[in-house]
Amino acid sequence: MSISASSVGSSGAPPQPSSRSSIIAAAATGKHQLKIDSYSLTTAVPRGTHIKSSNFQAAGHSWYINYFPNGCGRLLKRARGYVSLQLVLDGAAADGAVKAQFTLSLLNQTGQPAPETVRKSPVHKLAGGWWFYRFIKKEELERPFRGLLRDDGFTLQCEVVVLDRFRAVKTAPFVEVPPPDLQRHLGELLLSGEASDVTLQAGGVRFDAHRCVLAARSPVFKAELLGSMKEGTSNCDIHIEDMEPRVFKAVLQFMYTDALPEVDKKEEAAMSQHLLEAADRFNLQRLKLLCEDKLCGCIDTGSVVTTLVLAEQHSCQGLKEKCFEFLKSTGLNAVMATDGFNHLATSCPTVLEELMSKLTLH
Structure with a gap:
């Protein structure tokens, strides 16, 4: 239920409200x-x-x-x-x-x-x-x-x-201000490739982009692109090594729109791992934290050890603690026979020592 009030003029013309307000629950x-x-x-x-x-x-x-x-x-x-x-x-x-x-x-x-x-x-x-x-x-x-x-x-x-x-x-019925649509416009700009001045290649796939957007979003791209921007405006090519095209496409979409594409539930964990690595590589801190948060919800017996290694390699303390918590509750027996556990022992022995210490205290 709401109670509304309007202020009206005193002329003989049909009354038109000059302002409006409401009392609402x-x-x-x-x-x-x-x-x-x-x-x-x-x-x-x-x-x-x-x-x-x-x-x-x-x-x-x-x-x-x-x-x-x-x-x-x-x-x-x-x-x-x-x-x-x-x-x-x-x-x-x-x-x-x-x-x-x-x-x-x-x-x-x-x-x-x-x-x-x-x-x-x-x-x-x-x-x-x-x-x-x-x-x-x-x-x-x-x-x-x-x-x-x-x-x-x-x-x-x-x-x-x-x-x-x-x-x-107070309500403002006379002027409706639409929500911000900068993200949509930038997404359309990326999709169209209009006014692009840099080409990036990942896995043999070319992506047209804009130096100013990349430099504004990523300190890594800023360091690489600003020098060439001073020298001229001609298009340049940058090769992105060791990254799948679909992963880099998602990174670009995030840089332009601050949003990620929809991913099939079965691929969510793997895609989040790839994107976390890319975010760390290009110093995209918000993307890195988003991926870290998603991975915290994807941990299971088959993935916990590899996720722990990933967390250690990319300084993801929250994800690391989540892995420790999972292993405390399940114990090591279920994961010791996996290839990931052997990888943990050889590549991150200090993490294994930390894990054993926590399990002993537990």
Whole structure:
């Protein structure tokens, strides 16, 4: 609901507002994704028993989720064969309650909420927790064609909307200012090749680009290109050694648009590794951190050791610590037989010593 007001003139002409304002309900929103690993093991807990998530912040408040793999205890018969969930407000609000609405869903293989799993609560005042007694049938969750379980795990998305106050806002209905579109224009410039003054070759593929953009984005290209810019404006060729064309194309796209192309989920880890190496090579710090963050979410038994070597070689401390954390939880037995472990022992012995020290303390 909103209340609007307008200021009007006093002439006989049809009144036209000279300004407008509104009173609207202010809503704080937040999303949190909870990954449930080893689902088959969680189903071994007794009915009515829950597993508590870590606390998370959403919409200005602290929450946690109680996960009941075999149904909650309150309605044990009605919840039999279902997964039950309880969203809990951790700590009391200033007035003892929070007016909120919640939406819970399971993510499908594309990372989007599966429509058949979306559960939304009514808007209500919450002082404790909100139950989803019959969130989803276990047999539906476990059906392969649903695509909800992946590697014996699933991801739950929780969206919280808190209605906390009313506020007055000014609106500007007469002039609509569009969002910035510099990235789109630069992307089109790269795609068209218009006014290009440098050609880069990677793996036999030529890419037309613009010295000023490359120099502005990368200190490495700046050092290489500014000298030749002073000497003239003729086009020059630069050979990019030891880099696949698709990787360099993605690097160029990032330099022009600050965004990366969509990559198939199966190729995400490998592409992120290549791009991290390229980012370090061209001193693209934001791209490097983006890739480091993506790789933190791609670690598994088969890749953890090679990822650890990569992190050490390119000074990615956060990624390195994530690898250590993974190995602490799984132990070394699962990875010692891999080629990556032998590579770690020969190429990064100090990292292996650090790992062994951490595991011993653990």
